[in-house]
Amino acid sequence: MRVHGEAGQDGTHVPKQVDHEERRIQIAEALQRLTARRGLEGVSLRQVAAEAGMSMGLVQHYFKNKDEMLLYALEHRAKQREARIAAKVTATGDPSPRTILRTCLLELLPHDKTTEGDYLIGIAYFVRALADPAMAAVFREGVPDVFRFFADMIRQAQAAGDVAATVDPDQEAAVLWALADSQGSNILLGHRTAADVVSTVDYYLDRLFTPGN
Amino acid sequence: MRVHGEAGQDGTHVPKQVDHEERRIQIAEALQRLTARRGLEGVSLRQVAAEAGMSMGLVQHYFKNKDEMLLYALEHRAKQREARIAAKVTATGDPSPRTILRTCLLELLPHDKTTEGDYLIGIAYFVRALADPAMAAVFREGVPDVFRFFADMIRQAQAAGDVAATVDPDQEAAVLWALADSQGSNILLGHRTAADVVSTVDYYLDRLFTPGN
DNA sequence: CCGGTTACAATGCGATCGCATCGTAAAGGA
DNA sequence: TCCTTTACGATGCGATCGCATTGTAACCGG
Numbered sequence: 481m482r483v484h485g486e487a488g489q490d491g492t493h494v495p496k497q498v499d500h501e502e503r504r505i506q507i508a509e510a511l512q513r514l515t516a517r518r519g520l521e522g523v524s525l526r527q528v529a530a531e532a533g534m535s536m537g538l539v540q541h542y543f544k545n546k547d548e549m550l551l552y553a554l555e556h557r558a559k560q561r562e563a564r565i566a567a568k569v570t571a572t573g574d575p576s577p578r579t580i581l582r583t584c585l586l587e588l589l590p591h592d593k594t595t596e597g598d599y600l601i602g603i604a605y606f607v608r609a610l611a612d613p614a615m616a617a618v619f620r621e622g623v624p625d626v627f628r629f630f631a632d633m634i635r636q637a638q639a640a641g642d643v644a645a646t647v648d649p650d651q652e653a654a655v656l657w658a659l660a661d662s663q664g665s666n667i668l669l670g671h672r673t674a675a676d677v678v679s680t681v682d683y684y685l686d687r688l689f690t691p692g693n
Numbered sequence: 694m695r696v697h698g699e700a701g702q703d704g705t706h707v708p709k710q711v712d713h714e715e716r717r718i719q720i721a722e723a724l725q726r727l728t729a730r731r732g733l734e735g736v737s738l739r740q741v742a743a744e745a746g747m748s749m750g751l752v753q754h755y756f757k758n759k760d761e762m763l764l765y766a767l768e769h770r771a772k773q774r775e776a777r778i779a780a781k782v783t784a785t786g787d788p789s790p791r792t793i794l795r796t797c798l799l800e801l802l803p804h805d806k807t808t809e810g811d812y813l814i815g816i817a818y819f820v821r822a823l824a825d826p827a828m829a830a831v832f833r834e835g836v837p838d839v840f841r842f843f844a845d846m847i848r849q850a851q852a853a854g855d856v857a858a859t860v861d862p863d864q865e866a867a868v869l870w871a872l873a874d875s876q877g878s879n880i881l882l883g884h885r886t887a888a889d890v891v892s893t894v895d896y897y898l899d900r901l902f903t904p905g906n
Numbered sequence: 907c908c909g910g911t912t913a914c915a916a917t918g919c920g921a922t923c924g925c926a927t928c929g930t931a932a933a934g935g936a
Numbered sequence: 937t938c939c940t941t942t943a944c945g946a947t948g949c950g951a952t953c954g955c956a957t958t959g960t961a962a963c964c965g966g
Binding site: 534536538541 | 947
């Protein structure tokens with residue numbers, strides 16, 4: 481099967497007719513829009529189909545059940561987020577660890593409609609991951625990478641003498657992640673404004689990037 | 694079946710027949726047990742009734758709808774947690790701000806069955822609070838109190854000379870809360886062990902409680 | 907002792923869910 | 937051209953949901 485043609489960008493044998501991946505992405509993004517508004521649990525296949533402007537049968541055609549759809553959307557979101565952060569980092573043009581870390585942290589926070597939706601989606605999936613091993617696996621893959629990346633940045637800064645040699649890069653990486661991860665919910669619940677949270681991030685980076693101590 | 698009458702411990706006029714509060718607490722705790730296992734969204738009135746060992750009609754008798762039940766359970770949980778932490782703090786017998794902070798932070802983390810359930814319940818309700826203003830209000834009340842309490846502890850430590858005067862108590866309080874709040878999910882998802890997280894908390898407290906700097 | 911209130915069980919209703927099934931139109935290889 | 941495969945729509949089924957209704961037994965004040 482898989483007759484149809486993947487819009488054959490390369491000459492090699494490609495599926496055909498309809499681009500499955502494209503359709504799946506359409507569905508996943510409809511799901512994202514709904515999730516960002518109403519949370520993951522209340523979203524039904526029918527709603528997703530309606531949001532995507534297609535019949536429910538079509539959604540079923542591309543995902544054999546709901547879990548598969550959710551899982552695909554989760555992975556799609558992870559890729560999107562990664563790409564978005566990478567773009568931001570290169571856009572600043574400043575390769576210093578501190579700038580990179582700050583850019584990453586701020587991009588993880590819900591500071592506009594896109595990132596807010598992204599954050600909500602992450603929480604919705606997290607809740608489900610607690611009961612669904614397949615989803616937990618997706619989280620398990622991604623987060624340690626971020627930890628390592630943060631720790632590496634700190635080690636680079638230590639090598640450059642911008643961060644005291646006495647600090648523990650792995651522990652600090654955990655703290656940085658916690659800062660972004662937890663404070664997002666403060667913003668969403670209205671405990672603190674985005675500006676408050678950014679100031680805390682900067683406060684902490686100031687304390688971290690202090691050669692003395 | 695203990696038909697009526699509040700067991701009238703005091704002679705004064707008590708509601709009547711059955712202690713409504715007691716029944717509500719029974720229901721709320723059945724709900725908590727279910728939530729800790731399966732998350733909030735999948736829990737139905739019928740399941741709660743079964744877990745509580747009563748008929749669904751009885752649950753309806755004490756809560757006129759599902760939202761009211763959830764809200765009551767959320768408030769009940771907040772009280773429980775507060776009492777549990779207060780008990781731990783007084784149990785240590787050490788009134789130093791550092792010990793108190795550490796005790797609070799560790800008790801907020803999911804480190805045993807009780808606190809794990811507690812943490813899961815918190816997340817489940819948080820998700821719902823994003824779409825339900827009445828629930829968001831419950832969170833909005835509690836969290837700032839914790840922030841202020843943490844900041845006060847740090848100010849006390851500063852007055853005693855245990856924490857550098859240069860640190861910002863409010864910002865540090867935000868960081869401490871983030872540490873407990875975010876790292877709980879790391880434990881639950883299996884990124885890090887409880888021991889890892891505790892070590893990060895201690896690492897951070899070490900850095901914070903350094904008079905110099 | 908009796909009428910009203912309360913505690914609880916049982917049942918039914920309409921909505922909605924995920925999923926399976928079936929029908930149809932079109933495309934492509936033989 | 938025919939025949940298989942694919943893309944998609946439409947519909948139906950069984951389960952479950954929250955909630956309303958009704959029935960009933962026990963209590964309590966007058």
